[in-house]
Amino acid sequence: MNWQELAEKMVQTQIAARGITDERVLEAMRRVPRHLFVPEPHRNEAYADYPLPIGHGQTISQPFIVALMCSLLGLQGDEKVLEVGTGSGYQAAVLAHLAREVHTIERIPALAEQAAQRLAELGLENVHVHIGDGSLGLPKEAPFEGILIAAAAPRVPQPLLEQLNEGGRLVAPVGSRGWQVLERWTRRGNSWERETYDSVAFVPLIGEHGWEG
Ligand code: SAH
Secondary structure, eight states, rough: OOHHHHHHHIIIIIIIITTTOOOOHHHHHHHHOOGSSOOOGGGGGGTTOOOEEETTTEOOOOOOHHHHHHHTTTOOOOOOOOOOTTSSHHHHHHHHHSSEEEEEEESSSSHHOOOOHHHHTOTTTTEEEEESSSSGGGGOOOOOOEEEEBBBBSSSSSSHHHTTTEEEEEEEEEEEESOEEEEEEEEETTTTEEEEEEEEEEEESSSTTTOOO
16 A cells, blocks of 8 residues: 555544544645654554654654644634644644644754654645744744644643634643643633543643643
């Protein structure tokens, strides 16, 4: 099977079958070559239904969780979006097909550099990779219509809530270091509406508004 067939099968059996209906999200998941974001020796499992190690003790999220978080952002295509926790760069590549401009921030420089190189090789010029503590957000690029935290937070960092536009949405796994619940926060003036979704297990968000390293 070539990778397009594997991606199509992944979309049908893992994502559409579990209720993700946003056609733009399904199409983005078909278009990104996930195997290019998974280092050896796990590359042959790139389209499987689970997270995989990417080095430095970090993981690339399960495809379904990537799709679910993207669909909860409800992107139409004209948004400026922030991702916290670049990791392999895979989720940023999916977001690049869903939004106008994507900023992604990673605290481990080696991961950020590899991700930036992969994204550039794929010609995804609307993604910008930054190195730093994303629990503080990215004030110089704020505000954002969407923020996605791809690491587990003890609580949603206040600076990130402040960096949302009116009506903007933030999606994050919130809970303990071991397990979390996906939360979506929507900005309404100076208050935020919170909804909760699936249980998940992410690596920790390490930083000033996250866990201690
Ligand atoms: N979205 C990634 C998976 C992220 S794994 C992908 O598609 O591959 C979570 C990542 O968050 C890890 O790479 C980890 O180093 C990073 N991270 C943890 N705390 C962070 C922080 N405060 N700021 C930026 N990145 C952080």
